[in-house]
């Protein structure tokens with residue numbers, strides 16, 4: 001975790017988005033944004049060789065990755081390759097088998113899904129949260145997992161990038177970091 005130095009608390013309000021609290025560091029970066037949203041997703045920030053495979057996705061409201069967000073209302077995804085039940089991505093089983101296994105999510109393998117930003121997986125929760133960390137159980141085959149992803153939330157109008165995530169093959173935890181997201185739509 002980066003030292004954010006001495007912080008200045010800024011509360012910015014707009015009619016559409018409500019109030020967003022921003023801890024702005026006097027050391028230039030990072031800027032940690034607190035935002036409450038029901039809808040969160042992770043999105044690939046590098047090209048994918050095949051389908052992105054995720055067997056479990058968890059989100060946490062703290063940067064120690066202890067306070068897990070529960071009460072999933074709906075699974076959000078760019079594409080769902082096979083007939084796996086949507087619950088497989090939040091059933092507590094850290095499936096890393098990949099290859100469109102029945103107990104994993106597999107995104108699309110067409111070019112539009114393999115390009116940067118072309119695949120995403122997330123949740124709509126029953127209540128709003130501020131996500132700071134994710135646990136992801138990805139496939140182990142290098143063409144089915146990504147190292148660089150973004151964490152995004154829906155603000156009522158559009159998806160907004162909160163920051164970047166650095167993931168690993170199989171199971172990994174990642175705390176959101178600011179910047180370093182080169183989103184190509």
Ligand SMILES: [Ca+2]
Nearest residue numbers: 055056088093
């Ligand atoms: Ca699972």
